[in-house]
Amino acid sequence: MRAAGSLLLLFGQHLTHIIALTPGHLGVQDGHQTIRLDSTPIRLPQLLATLLTRLVEQQPRQGWRGNTPVTWLFPGSRPGSHRSASSLARVLTRHGILIRSSRATALIQLAEELPPAVLAPLLGLHVITALQWRRRAATDWTTCLQARQQAIGRLHQNKN
Incomplete structure (x- = not known):
């Protein structure tokens, strides 16, 4: 679960x-x-690399899994299937780990640091989707500055 949680929290991947x-x-x-x-x-x-490597190397090889090649990092309970997202x-x-908010936080953080043209091929997003995350991540300080200037203006008016 640490590996799956890390992939969600670091890269904002869908389950x-x-x-x-x-x-x-x-x-x-x-x-x-x-x-x-x-x-x-x-x-x-390094820590995540170690976790993922262990998933491949130390998957239980008993029962039906002993006769099945390792095909999934997160195998399911049925032969040849992966774990369910639910x-x-x-x-x-x-x-x-709250799925939706964790994914959104990760994508916003990545969108702040990387342009959409770089983010999209890294995470498997469409460029337009990466652009939308970039817009969500954009911090518009103009309203904050305007409010601050108005507050300073009122302060000066009260002093006079």
Whole structure:
């Protein structure tokens, strides 16, 4: 759950995208672990890289899983299927991770730091969707400045 929660909190991924990740999405580039959420590999923080590597290496190989190749980072209870998004959502919520607000916070943070043309191929978003997140992240200080100037103006009027 730490790995799935980290993917949600760091990269704002839909749970349906997280559960569909395979070991093929992981890689190494320039000696660093990466994940490919769309077309561009993203360098992973070391702790998350370790968690994801363990998911691949230490999946239980008993029962039917012993005869099934590792195809999902988050395998389901049926052979060859991945975990369901609803069961993952329940577990994450039980651990205090609110899905919708966590995803929005992650995407707004990323949109503040990266232009939409860079963000879209990193996270598998459409460019227009990345642009919408950028607009949500944009801080418009003009109303704050106007309110401050009006307050200062009233203060000066009261002194006179």
